[in-house]
Structures are given as C-alpha cells and as structure tokens.
Amino acid sequence: MESVTAVGRTVVPAREARAARLAAGQRVSVVDLEGGQVGDVFAFAAEDVTEHLSAAHTRAATNRLFPAMGEPFVTDRRRPILTLVSDTSPGWHDMLIAACDPARYAGLGATASHPSCADNLRRALAAMGLSVPFTPQPLNVFMRIPVGEDGRLSWLPAVSRSGDAITFEAAMDCVLVVSACPQDLVGINGGEPTSLAIDVSAPN
Template sequence: MYTEPDLFTLPARRGRAVRLGAGEAIQIINTHGSQVVDTWVFNAEDLTEFLSNEHMRPTLGKLWPGKGDALITNLRRAIMVIEEDTSPGRHDTLIAACDDYRYGLLGCTEYHDNCTDNLHAAMRRIGLEAPECPSPLNLWMNIPVSADGSTGWGEPLSKPGDHVILRAAMDCVVAMSACPQDMLPINGAACQPTEAHYRILHRST
C-alpha cells in the first residue's frame, strides 16, 4: 500500500520533473481524459542512461507497453515498471517529442510551446541538464498503425481520471510534458491542451 500523497499539477503546455528513489512510484493522471503526457525517465546517477523506446520495443516485442511491463533503457536495463494502468493502454512509442521545427512544418510562423523545450525547462527546475531529448513514452497518445505500415493521428482512447502508476526500478528522474499540440487531434477533437496531475507514491510501512 501507499501513504496518502500530495497531488501536483502538470500545467497545460508545460513540463515538470521529479526525482524518485528505487521502489518509489509516480501516479500520472489524465485529469480531463484527452491529454497526452510525453514522459522521459533518466538514471539519476547517469543522465546518459534513459528510457529508450528503440530498446524497449524489441525487448517487449510490441509497440505499446502495458501493465506489468518494464520500461527499458538504452543500456537495456529496466528503469521503471508499469504497475497499474486504468486506461485502454494505448501509449505511443513511435513519435518523437514535438519541437519548434515541427510546428514550423505544420505552418506556425511564430514560436510554439513544445515538449522538447518543456523537457529541458523541467530538468533545469530541479537543477539538472538533460544531455539530449530522447524519444519519449507518449502516455495516452493514440497513433494507429495500419497493416501497410502507415500511421495516423488518433484521438486518445482514455477517459477522465485514467492513470498509470510507474514504479522505479532504480534511482531515477521522471520528466513530463503536457503536450502543447493544438494543430492535430492527439489531445482530443477540440485540439485543446489541458493540465494533468501527478502524485509521488511512497510505500507505507
């Protein structure tokens, strides 16, 4: 069981990062049901080791990790485990974090909030500098994959209040971005990014 935790806000279009010790967990909540949360995990002792979708997919043998699956690093080690998932379990591992260049390609002519910058800002808030922006685990992002290999931009399948619980297999840093995408329907048909919430879960004694 876990002790009663505080609830923290992941503001719409912004990022946050937290440190977890081995055995601790984070609950990430899709408060309004349609918000994608880009999620990165770094080894707290060596930020050059991080959750790597490219290494996780062959280890798991599937595109979407689910309850009981380990999140795998670029050194092919488990860094976290998905302990609970109340959503339908569609979490993208294919799409890179959005950046200002991406929005330029979509037609933006001015700066656009983006997950890449949110990662770096979130890490700086806790006194760290991410060595790079790895491809994130995009919680609740629905990217349909057809038999011919083509992909699409689906709306999330989650509902308000759905959550995942990720338990740390080592001391780590979890960074999250409430994706600012408002030009494609990945945050729902309204294309309106919203806040999400999270809790740090400590085992009760």
Template sequence: MKSTSSITRVDVPARQGRAVQVGAGNLVRVSSPEGAQVGDLFAVVSADTTEHLSAAHTRGHVNRLFPHVGEQFVTTRRRPILTLVGDTSPSRHDMLIPACDPARYQQLGHPGPHASCAENLETALRGLGIEIATVPQPVNVFMDVTVNASGELVWQSSPAAPGATVTFRAELDCVVVVSACPQDLVGINGHGTGPMAIEVQG
C-alpha cells in the same frame, strides 16, 4: 505542490512540463484529469543523467510496441528503470513518435514560437540543475497512434477518459518528467490541450 501522507502530487499545467525525483521502489502515477490529454513521459537515471529510459530499447526488450502491465521499460543500457503496474485507461499509448519541438510546429505551418515537449523537458530538468545533450524519444501516455494496412501512421484523438491514470514503479532512482503535450495542430488531444498530474507514492 501538495503532500498528503506519503503521496506527493505535482500538477502539470496545460502545455507545460514538470519534473519529480523518484526513489527506487516508489510508485509514479500520471493522470489526465480532464481526459483526452497526451503526456510525454521521460525518465533519466539520477546517478548518471546520460542514461535514460529508451523507447527503442524497450520495444526490443518486451517484443511489442508498448509493455503490458507487469512488464518493464529499460534504459539505453538495457537496465529496467520503470515497471508498468497499473492502467485505468483504454491502454492506448505510443512509443513511436518523438517529442514535438519547434521544428515540428514550423513544418506544420505555425507562425512564430509554440510550446513543445522537447523544450518542456529541457526546462523542467534545468530547474533541477540537469542539462541534457539530446532529447530522448518519450513514452507518450494516452496517445493513440495506429498503423493502417498501407503502413501509414494514423493519428487519433486520445481515448483517455477524465481521471484516467497509468502507474509505474521505479526500479532505479530517477527523475521523471511529464509534459502535458501542447500539440494543437494535429488532433491527438481531443478538443484542446489540458493539464496533467503526477503523484509519487513513497
């Protein structure tokens, strides 16, 4: 972890996850340094970690599949937790797909253990002494999943260029977790998995 003035940067190695504590009013910037890397983003309320960012509640709140800049993400109690304030990517993000987990990789035919966003979330939170009963559906930044005319999901490679960023303002004190998605059996991460970075500006 490196600090420069009021900005704290946390590097997220490929296939791993990291958690940061964020105060209300702070900015959180998530970047894809090498491009084409999907990040599963989660946020839990510091005062009560049973309350967390909810993709489903947010879809209903903004009446679209992903908020526009200036719109908010809400929790399971319909309270604003993050506001989208900046996006330098092509704005292809996903709130339909759940976090990858061991069962997903088994279904895809991978033999043996495989890193997953669900486990990355649990490990990152456990490092702060937080245990969760259920893995929330994440906000999948830089992930391009579309729906075709037949209603089928089309999984496409992330269009995020190297250095692409998406920036949020925290509306509540919360813990934000970013997992550099280890998915390498479905082509969402370009030519391979890579790192991500989180910057918190107080």
C-alpha cells in the same frame, strides 16, 4: 540521489512540464485530469542523466510496441528504469512518435513561440539543475497512434477520460519528466491541450 519526491500530487499545467525525483520502489501515476490529453513521459537515471528510458531498447526487451503489465521499460544501457504497474485508461499509448519540437511546429505553420515537449523537457530539467544534450524518444501516454495493415500511422484524438491514470514503479533512482503535450495543430489532444498530474506514492 539528493532527495526523492514527497508523496503527493504535482499538477502539470497544459502545455508545460514538471519533473520529479523518484527513489527505487516509489510508484508514480500520470493522471489525465480532464480527459483526452497526451503526456510525453521521459525518465533518466538519477546518478547519470545521460542514461535514459529508451523506447527502442524497450521494444527489443519486450518484443512489443508497448510493455504489458509487469514488464519493464529499459534504458539505452538496457537496465530497467520503470515497470508498468497498472492502467485505468482505455490502453492507448505510443512509443513511436518523437517529442514535438520547434521544427515540428514550424513545419505545421506555427509561430516560433509555440511551446513544445522538447522545450518543456529542457526547462523542467533546468529547474532541477540538470540538462541533457538531446531529446529522447518519449513514452507518449494516452496517445492514440494505430498502425494500419499498410504500415501507415493515424493521428487520432486521445480517448482517455477524466481521472484515467497509468502507473509505474521506479526500478532505480530516477528523474521523471511529464509534459502535458501542447500539440494543438493535429488532433491528438482534441485541439485544446489540458492539464495532467503526477501522483507519487511511497515505496512498497
């Protein structure tokens, strides 16, 4: 890996994304700055970004819809890439829903210019000189998608509060991308997307 992200904060403006390079052992927190904001989190192996955090492989590894504290998120090659360290939010997170993309917004009646997490991912990686030919299933932090007894999903507003954070430790050198989800046509962000932050701390 060419470099690692310096210790400190990167603000992710509403409807945009930012990327950070992490060294194994560094900790990274995704912080909801104003409350009620969903973040799409993607992670890629630094030495080969075609290897990525995989929600499906993580569910198989942990036997959960979302890992418990101390459990890993794994890649599509079944290697740990992040470990869940702490969570000060009410604990709602999702690994079922795909990243929003232009086709999703077209189906909801939005204009072609509506921002999306898929486009945000592409731009954030491009700013680091990287690209991938796909959009992985994201880790949707603060996203409240309960599964009913009948198997149906509900799209509910995020209940994270200002300053709530979920923290991970990098299990390998990796590239992390966080998109402050621009979804404003269903209620997950309360109709008005706001900013997130990426806080990086030194390795243990």
